[in-house]
Amino acid sequence: xxxxxxxxxxxPDIHFGVVRGVLFDIDDTLVxxxxxxxxxxxxxxxxxxxxxxxxxxxxxxxxFTHETTHYYDRYLAGEITFNEQRLLRGRAALGxxxxxxxxxxxxxxxxxxxxxxxxxxxxxxxxxAPLLDALDRAGIPYGAVSNNVHDYQRAKxxxxxxxxxxxxxxxxTLGVAKPDPAIYLExxxxxxxxxxxxxxxxxxxxxDAEGSTAAGLAGVWLNRAGEVVEGFDGTxxxxxxxxxxLFV
Numbered sequence: 589x590x591x592x593x594x595x596x597x598x599x600p601d602i603h604f605g606v607v608r609g610v611l612f613d614i615d616d617t618l619v620x621x622x623x624x625x626x627x628x629x630x631x632x633x634x635x636x637x638x639x640x641x642x643x644x645x646x647x648x649x650x651x652f653t654h655e656t657t658h659y660y661d662r663y664l665a666g667e668i669t670f671n672e673q674r675l676l677r678g679r680a681a682l683g684x685x686x687x688x689x690x691x692x693x694x695x696x697x698x699x700x701x702x703x704x705x706x707x708x709x710x711x712x713x714x715x716x717a718p719l720l721d722a723l724d725r726a727g728i729p730y731g732a733v734s735n736n737v738h739d740y741q742r743a744k745x746x747x748x749x750x751x752x753x754x755x756x757x758x759x760x761t762l763g764v765a766k767p768d769p770a771i772y773l774e775x776x777x778x779x780x781x782x783x784x785x786x787x788x789x790x791x792x793x794x795x796d797a798e799g800s801t802a803a804g805l806a807g808v809w810l811n812r813a814g815e816v817v818e819g820f821d822g823t824x825x826x827x828x829x830x831x832x833x834l835f836v
Contacts, residue, residue, distance in 0.1 A: 605785075607785060608785040611772070611789070613732070617796070618732065619712055624707070624708075628702055629681070632702045633648070633681075636689075637685055651680060656680045670736075675698075710744055711749075712750055715828040729779045730755070731754065732755070732756050733766070734756070734759070736759060738761055740758075755775065755778040757778065766795040766799050769802065772799070776805065789810055790808075790810060796808075801822060808831070810824075812826060
């Protein structure tokens with residue numbers, strides 16, 4: 589489908605031609621992973637941090653979700669397991685408040701509780717369904733490309749009510765992760781489109797917008813937080829609703 593300039597009027601930085609397919613990141617793009625993580629973290633850690641105020645819990649959550657991502661990078665590199673990176677991030681967050689999560693039973697119980705509770709809080713952002721509805725009406729195929737394994741992300745999408753996101757590429761699909769061009773191009777192949785006619789939308793400026801653009805796709809940075817980055821000259825939107833005019 590074409591994206592005429594009139595349809596995109598008033599939408600900043602959108603200047604695409606023909607769009608025949610759309611690929612999405614999943615975490616904090618389609619599903620509110622940060623909410624599910626921080627909510628579950630508080631529930632399983634309150635007994636270790638009695639009396640912590642709201643500002644403290646917000647700091648606790650930020651350490652886990654934003655300041656310990658180097659552990660996730662180690663997981664992607666194959667150095668540690670997925671649950672090991674979770675535990676290391678939890679220990680770092682608790683350690684900031686002077687709580688040491690001991691090896692053995694205590695660590696196992698904390699991690700098991702988090703693993704049990706976190707999926708129940710996974711939910712889609714409210715701007716997802718309207719965009720997918722528009723894509724369905726326009727007959728434009730869509731899918732997801734994620735920096736986590738296929739089956740785990742499939743269960744996450746389904747649990748969030750996003751079963752209709754049929755095409756999914758995970759890090760185990762080809763054995764590579766974003767920003768390797770092959771992972772985006774596998775998504776394009778599944779859609780049956782061409783890279784130049786495929787949008788890739790995600791919340792990570794480097795991995796999603798710039799990585800997909802380098803692979804030949806039309807990268808879009810979903811900048812929900814309104815982060816200001818000097819030197820970024822790509823396409824950015826603050827909500828998926830900004831993309832709706834492209835498909836009506």
